[in-house]
Amino acid sequence: MIEATFTEAETSAQNRPVLAVCAACSAQTALAGRDSAGKRLIDRLREQTDALGISVRAVPCFAVCDRPVTLAFMTAGKWSYVIGDVDPEIELSEIVAAVDAIAAAPSGVPALSQRPDFFRKGVIARLPPVAMTADGNDGSD
Numbered sequence: 001m002i003e004a005t006f007t008e009a010e011t012s013a014q015n016r017p018v019l020a021v022c023a024a025c026s027a028q029t030a031l032a033g034r035d036s037a038g039k040r041l042i043d044r045l046r047e048q049t050d051a052l053g054i055s056v057r058a059v060p061c062f063a064v065c066d067r068p069v070t071l072a073f074m075t076a077g078k079w080s081y082v083i084g085d086v087d088p089e090i091e092l093s094e095i096v097a098a099v100d101a102i103a104a105a106p107s108g109v110p111a112l113s114q115r116p117d118f119f120r121k122g123v124i125a126r127l128p129p130v131a132m133t134a135d136g137n138d139g140s141d
């Protein structure tokens with residue numbers, strides 16, 4: 001079963017983003033009997049969740065199916081990012097670097113120079129925090 005909800009503790013723990021990964025990305029092109037690219041990435045991340053220090057959730061689809069693998073970084077009170085074209089065999093240290101950069105940025109928007117390559121090149125969307133005011137001020141930076 002795919003769980004796509006997040007506890008408050010997950011999104012606020014050390015102000016680090018929760019990483020959500022599409023489990024269905026490239027499922028149609030996966031060889032018979034093999035997992036989708038998204039599922040492979042999720043499995044790799046979950047094998048090392050404690051060591052990596054990140055919280056990983058599988059989601060059924062981000063509706064960005066032409067940009068596999070698609071994932072999102074979401075933090076309570078900060079901007080969220082949807083990122084596509086992530087190689088399922090990516091060095092997991094790059095994902096940790098992205099989590100660290102987002103966690104270190106007060107608004108959740110790290111400088112381009114702080115973003116690993118997949119993050120710089122793959123942004124599909126940036127979503128404001130729910131608490132953003134009507135004038136676009138998120139109250140952080």
Ligand code: FES
Pocket residue numbers: 022023024025026038060061062063064065066068070
């Ligand atoms: S299948 Fe991954 S975003 Fe739709």
